[in-house]
Amino acid sequence: MLAAWGATCGRCKPGLTYSKTVILASVDVAGMLPLALGWLVVVRSPKPALRGTLVELSRPLTILTRSDTGAVEGAQVVALDDGFMSAAHATIRRPAQLSPTAAFTIEDRRSPGPSANGTFVNSRKLGSGETARLGDGDMVRLGATELKFKSLFLPAAVPTT
Amino acid sequence: MKHHRGAAGRREEQGGRGAVPRIAVLGATLVGLGLPAAPARAAASSLVVAAPELDRDRSELALLVGAARADGSPARIESPRLLFDDAEVGTLLGDDTITDYAGEHPRWAPPMAIGLVYLWSKGGPETVMDGIEALFKHVPGRVTVYPTPYGQGYRPVLTRLTAARAAGGDLVDLPPLVGNQYKLVESIRFNASKLGEDDSPIKHLVVITDGIDFAVHDAKGFAELGEELRRKKLHVEIVWLRPQADAVQAAANVRALSEAAWARQISAESPADLRAMTESLADAIVGLRRLQFGLPWTARLFGGQKRLAVLAAVDGVVLKAQGGTLALPASTGTTVGLGLGALVLLGGGGLVVWRVGRGGRRGGHGGRAEREASAGRGRGATARRLFELLDELQHLIRIGTAAEAAVVHLSQKFPDSIDRLKTLDVQKLDPEQYRYLRTRAGQARIKEIQKQLRDSDAEPLVDREVASILSKAMTSGVEPREAARQIMARVPDNRWGALSRAGDQNLQDSLARAAQDFAPLKASHASGFAVDVRTALRAREGAHLSVGWLARASGPGRRGETLGIPTPSCVVGRGFDCGLRIGEDPELAERHAEVNLLGGEFVLRPLEGRVVLDDREVTGQRPLSDGAVVTLGSCSYVFKCVVER
Numbered sequence: 172m173l174a175a176w177g178a179t180c181g182r183c184k185p186g187l188t189y190s191k192t193v194i195l196a197s198v199d200v201a202g203m204l205p206l207a208l209g210w211l212v213v214v215r216s217p218k219p220a221l222r223g224t225l226v227e228l229s230r231p232l233t234i235l236t237r238s239d240t241g242a243v244e245g246a247q248v249v250a251l252d253d254g255f256m257s258a259a260h261a262t263i264r265r266p267a268q269l270s271p272t273a274a275f276t277i278e279d280r281r282s283p284g285p286s287a288n289g290t291f292v293n294s295r296k297l298g299s300g301e302t303a304r305l306g307d308g309d310m311v312r313l314g315a316t317e318l319k320f321k322s323l324f325l326p327a328a329v330p331t332t
Numbered sequence: 333m334k335h336h337r338g339a340a341g342r343r344e345e346q347g348g349r350g351a352v353p354r355i356a357v358l359g360a361t362l363v364g365l366g367l368p369a370a371p372a373r374a375a376a377s378s379l380v381v382a383a384p385e386l387d388r389d390r391s392e393l394a395l396l397v398g399a400a401r402a403d404g405s406p407a408r409i410e411s412p413r414l415l416f417d418d419a420e421v422g423t424l425l426g427d428d429t430i431t432d433y434a435g436e437h438p439r440w441a442p443p444m445a446i447g448l449v450y451l452w453s454k455g456g457p458e459t460v461m462d463g464i465e466a467l468f469k470h471v472p473g474r475v476t477v478y479p480t481p482y483g484q485g486y487r488p489v490l491t492r493l494t495a496a497r498a499a500g501g502d503l504v505d506l507p508p509l510v511g512n513q514y515k516l517v518e519s520i521r522f523n524a525s526k527l528g529e530d531d532s533p534i535k536h537l538v539v540i541t542d543g544i545d546f547a548v549h550d551a552k553g554f555a556e557l558g559e560e561l562r563r564k565k566l567h568v569e570i571v572w573l574r575p576q577a578d579a580v581q582a583a584a585n586v587r588a589l590s591e592a593a594w595a596r597q598i599s600a601e602s603p604a605d606l607r608a609m610t611e612s613l614a615d616a617i618v619g620l621r622r623l624q625f626g627l628p629w630t631a632r633l634f635g636g637q638k639r640l641a642v643l644a645a646v647d648g649v650v651l652k653a654q655g656g657t658l659a660l661p662a663s664t665g666t667t668v669g670l671g672l673g674a675l676v677l678l679g680g681g682g683l684v685v686w687r688v689g690r691g692g693r694r695g696g697h698g699g700r701a702e703r704e705a706s707a708g709r710g711r712g713a714t715a716r717r718l719f720e721l722l723d724e725l726q727h728l729i730r731i732g733t734a735a736e737a738a739v740v741h742l743s744q745k746f747p748d749s750i751d752r753l754k755t756l757d758v759q760k761l762d763p764e765q766y767r768y769l770r771t772r773a774g775q776a777r778i779k780e781i782q783k784q785l786r787d788s789d790a791e792p793l794v795d796r797e798v799a800s801i802l803s804k805a806m807t808s809g810v811e812p813r814e815a816a817r818q819i820m821a822r823v824p825d826n827r828w829g830a831l832s833r834a835g836d837q838n839l840q841d842s843l844a845r846a847a848q849d850f851a852p853l854k855a856s857h858a859s860g861f862a863v864d865v866r867t868a869l870r871a872r873e874g875a876h877l878s879v880g881w882l883a884r885a886s887g888p889g890r891r892g893e894t895l896g897i898p899t900p901s902c903v904v905g906r907g908f909d910c911g912l913r914i915g916e917d918p919e920l921a922e923r924h925a926e927v928n929l930l931g932g933e934f935v936l937r938p939l940e941g942r943v944v945l946d947d948r949e950v951t952g953q954r955p956l957s958d959g960a961v962v963t964l965g966s967c968s969y970v971f972k973c974v975v976e977r
Contacts, residue, residue: 208894212879214877319976
């Protein structure tokens with residue numbers, strides 16, 4: 172029934188959503204690996220210009236921080252220009268194993284200690300060292316910035332005759 | 333009956349908000365509500381702006397904004413933006429109906445006056461009396477009312493009026509007309525002459541009559557009267573009962589009058605309809621919204637003459653209304669060096685250009701507004717608020733919002749009516765309109781929301797964390813808005829959500845309890861500060877947000893690539909002028925398809941190329957929902973979006 176009106180309840184939400192029609196490409200099978208895609212959209216920000224910004228989570232590791240502190244090897248650094256955020260406030264990880272049950276995860280800063288104002292997922296504050304799974308449509312709040320998380324799972328292409 | 337205290341007295345009173353007097357904006361010439369000089373009236377709807385009101389520290393500007401369709405019925409305003417000399421400035425801080433705002437600010441007087449002409453030759457039916465009482469119960473207190481009741485048995489009108497206005501408001505006693513032939517035209521002229529002398533920027537003339545006087549051969553006379561009323565910038569609303577005799581002639585005359593006066597007229601076939609019809613006038617009279625904009629400090633610093641205008645979507649069409657000229661006094665602190673001033677100006681200019689470039693056109697919810705208006709018509713503002721709340725609740729549940737997030741969102745948007753959800757009985761709702769709320773899953777989510785509301789009621793409103801932020805802010809002179817920002821950033825959402833919907837009394841009580849541990853909260857201005865913080869917590873940034881993008885699922889090009897869709901309108905294709913240009917796909921047409929925003933939602937329409945949406949070829953416009961698969965040329969894409977309302 173829930174699927175009938177395009178929504179799922181908060182608890183049984185899958186980590187990665189499929190598209191409504193599962194994409195099974197028949198051409199160019201080589202190189203068609205499953206893909207887990209994730210995005211963040213800035214819904215609320217102390218900087219009005221940032222509102223509506225789309226951030227593609229293009230690396231295995233994304234660090235959300237208050238202001239640009241330079242590149243980090245192998246990670247994407249997203250500066251959200253928010254005085255209520257801490258440096259390296261939260262980290263989002265892409266699932267290492269690509270299956271529909273995997274999910275992007277988020278955690279608050281570990282070192283040097285938790286962020287000043289905490290990381291909230293759907294209004295719930297993450298405990299220290301806690302790693303929370305993110306589902307499509309989850310709200311992430313860091314300081315005065317609110318981000319909406321969106322995800323998509325593209326399965327591997329299946330060769331057809 | 334109270335006497336008319338005079339214009340000057342009212343102006344001062346309207347300026348008061350707490351202990352801080354507002355400066356009445358002098359020299360602000362106004363284009364009257366519904367009466368723009370331009371012939372824009374011919375269009376489907378009109379947007380009007382009146383009564384700009386500056387904050388004492390010139391950081392905020394409040395405006396009354398209203399929208400009406402061609403038939404005079406009120407329309408919903410969406411995404412309003414403030415323009416100074418045609419450049420966008422300011423951010424929307426508050427958006428209240430004037431009734432809500434007046435209820436919360438006992439010293440604010442809505443800058444409007446209402447004239448009431450009542451003529452019923454043989455004693456009005458009870459339904460009309462009930463209607464008048466109901467209508468004036470919706471009108472905020474402190475609005476001056478000029479009654480002109482004539483005909484047999486007019487006294488009940490005055491008692492009903494006085495009863496409805498017991499909350500406080502000026503009821504001006506007009507002397508009756510001399511003579512024993514009381515005619516409708518004379519009554520209207522007499523009332524209009526008195527109402528015309530009132531200095532309120534918004535003036536409504538309500539005519540309630542049995543229609544017998546309309547049944548004379550004098551269409552030209554009525555048209556002239558209409559012209560007169562329009563020149564006096566009165567908004568005319570007519571409720572009349574079709575007379576038994578000469579009903580056709582009467583209808584022609586009413587049409588002549590209402591066309592000349594740009595009036596709204598409602599005709600009743602039977603006295604039984606009169607109550608609801610009379611009450612429904614409240615939509616037009618108090619359907620105004622009071623928008624509060626924060627001004628950039630560049631405007632504050634330099635002051636000057638600004639041409640004021642408001643841009644807003646009305647029924648999906650973006651309209652612009654001129655609001656006259658605003659004389660902004662320059663800041664007293666003009667000792668700032670000129671060099672710095674120039675820098676500031678440059679910074680401000682850059683910001684304005686950026687925002688205009690990004691702003692774009694946002695559509696309105698035409699159909700939605702229509703439905704709300706029809707659902708709420710005749711049921712009054714409070715009921716309408718509840719319908720809006722239910723619509724929003726249904727939307728949130730449909731898109732799968734978590735209960736916590738829904739409570740916060742609804743607390744901000746409907747602080748005054750969200751408490752009614754606690755006792756909501758889903759079974760009593762219209763099964764057709766609220767079918768999602770009535771599904772089992774919908775009911776389960778409502779139960780969760782109700783539990784959230786009850787749980788947060790059990791906790792103290794001003795807990796230690798909030799109290800410490802408030803007292804620190806007060807001792808260090810931080811502005812309420814900044815304190816609100818700190819609370820939003822540090823306190824869990826459900827806690828500050830509860831604070832944002834708290835009533836005055838609860839807030840005071842909780843503050844008093846917290847003051848036992850936090851001495852600064854004992855100060856006399858603490859409660860005023862807390863109320864300002866609560867107001868700031870309710871302020872929502874721009875109403876809509878629609879962000880959409882395509883993720884490539886198959887075909888030439890990088891799989892998984894994200895292609896952002898520019899809003900509000902974009903053509904997808906291989907051409908260089910396309911908003912979303914995809915060069916990799918040779919099978920794509922120059923202008924293959926277009927994606928537009930319609931009422932905040934994305935829609936797709938094929939242009940020159942073949943478009944397959946969720947395995948079906950489409951030829952016309954189709955809505956795009958999150959997760960839809962779109963095939964354009966030889967590539968498939970998954971559409972993803974975030975739509976916030």
